[in-house]
Amino acid sequence: MTTDTNESNDIYGQDILLDETFQPVISDTGEQLFTSGAQTVVQQIKLRLATPIAEDNQTGLFYNNTFGSRLYLYIREENSPENRNAMIAETINTINKDNRVNPNKTFANVATNPDGSAQIRVQFEILNEESPFNLVIEPGGDLSLLIKQTND
Numbered sequence: 001m002t003t004d005t006n007e008s009n010d011i012y013g014q015d016i017l018l019d020e021t022f023q024p025v026i027s028d029t030g031e032q033l034f035t036s037g038a039q040t041v042v043q044q045i046k047l048r049l050a051t052p053i054a055e056d057n058q059t060g061l062f063y064n065n066t067f068g069s070r071l072y073l074y075i076r077e078e079n080s081p082e083n084r085n086a087m088i089a090e091t092i093n094t095i096n097k098d099n100r101v102n103p104n105k106t107f108a109n110v111a112t113n114p115d116g117s118a119q120i121r122v123q124f125e126i127l128n129e130e131s132p133f134n135l136v137i138e139p140g141g142d143l144s145l146l147i148k149q150t151n152d
Helices: 007-014 038-050 082-096
Strands: 107-112 120-125 134-141 145-152
Touching: 007 038, 038 082, 038 134, 038 145, 082 107, 082 120
Parallel strands: none
Antiparallel strands: 107 120, 120 134, 134 145
């Protein structure tokens, strides 16, 4: 069941609205736009998945070195069963770090693209939301991750 706006904003918080490349979105009048409701959670999950976590004395995010994932480690790796299983585990574990997600309702699988690269399809449920959310994660051309929300 979806909660009312005031209650959901307390649960989900708010964030600066980012586009597909994680750049801030500005309105036609030049005003900063913000997320609301469950879209805040989805955006923060996408950002966490795409951000390399601090490892081996790297600084990670200067304000939170535990934020992020290890998915970037698999961008150039072989599309093997072991690596696919590791990507699935890392994706699910990263999403489930968000306490607004139902950890028993997070699922992922890996498909192979025509070019041989891996594509992760993930579905998760956010607390107090009726419908699950879906993401597709693919390697980008510059050793980044492309993460898109889908409706299927």
